[in-house]
Amino acid sequence: MDRRRSEAAGRRRAGVAVLGLAVVAGACSSPVEPVDEGGSEGAIAYDFTLPRADLPVYRWPSGSTVRLLVAGGGDAERARLLADALAGAIAEWESALGEGVVRFAVTDRVEAADVVVRWSDAPAPVDLRVCEPAVRGSAATTFCPAPDGRGLLRFPAVGGAGGESAVRMVVTVLASEARGERRVRQLIAHELGHVLGIGRHSPDPSDLMWEGALTRVGPSPADLATVQRLYETEPDLVP
Numbered sequence: 001m002d003r004r005r006s007e008a009a010g011r012r013r014a015g016v017a018v019l020g021l022a023v024v025a026g027a028c029s030s031p032v033e034p035v036d037e038g039g040s041e042g043a044i045a046y047d048f049t050l051p052r053a054d055l056p057v058y059r060w061p062s063g064s065t066v067r068l069l070v071a072g073g074g075d076a077e078r079a080r081l082l083a084d085a086l087a088g089a090i091a092e093w094e095s096a097l098g099e100g101v102v103r104f105a106v107t108d109r110v111e112a113a114d115v116v117v118r119w120s121d122a123p124a125p126v127d128l129r130v131c132e133p134a135v136r137g138s139a140a141t142t143f144c145p146a147p148d149g150r151g152l153l154r155f156p157a158v159g160g161a162g163g164e165s166a167v168r169m170v171v172t173v174l175a176s177e178a179r180g181e182r183r184v185r186q187l188i189a190h191e192l193g194h195v196l197g198i199g200r201h202s203p204d205p206s207d208l209m210w211e212g213a214l215t216r217v218g219p220s221p222a223d224l225a226t227v228q229r230l231y232e233t234e235p236d237l238v239p
């Protein structure tokens with residue numbers, strides 16, 4: 001079997017399809033409106049299930065710490081932009097999530113990371129060929145079910161880490177988005193919503209998990225109600 005066919009077969013074994021959760025193309029060219037942080041009473045959760053009948057609900061065990069590694073590439077300025085956006089997005093979610101849901105931590109060791117956050121053109125510390133990111137919009141969160149059906153596929157490490165990695169999700173931000181702190185922070189915050197387990201998009205344009213042009217940098221009351229509901233629901237898939 002030639003290499004290409006072998007890789008295709010490997011992908012089929014890894015899962016039926018890559019679960020790319022992308023911000024739609026409209027988001028990348030639309031002007032970003034001022035944030036309206038006005039409180040909305042009685043926020044209602046929206047549907048958080050993946051559009052897959054076999055694996056509708058994925059989430060981390062309650063109380064988990066999810067470790068993220070920033071792969072910013074060789075450009076120090078772009079690496080800083082990504083790292084700062086991640087720190088801001090983590091603060092937004094953590095200040096809003098209650099105790100016992102999920103915490104985030106940043107690591108620089110691929111062996112310890114659960115999630116890699118990267119620019120689309122930067123070398124990744126894990127082998128992406130096993131579950132290739134498909135970014136149709138400005139950013140995407142990519143993961144694949146493990147071949148044995150238990151949890152998510154672990155991306156093999158590349159370089160000096162000996163092939164072992166705990167990375168199960170890859171957040172990819174298009175390199176062309178590296179032009180503004182607020183924009184990158186919005187995209188990362190949105191993708192962290194997918195990392196937490198929100199498997200589709202909000203129908204309300206004022207929510208962070210809307211799929212079009214984002215107007216906010218942090219989760220809305222409805223986004224929070226959705227995550228709270230998610231973490232009260234038994235998962236079908238635990239990363």
Ligand SMILES: [Zn+2]
Nearest residue numbers: 021022023190
């Ligand atoms: Zn999305």
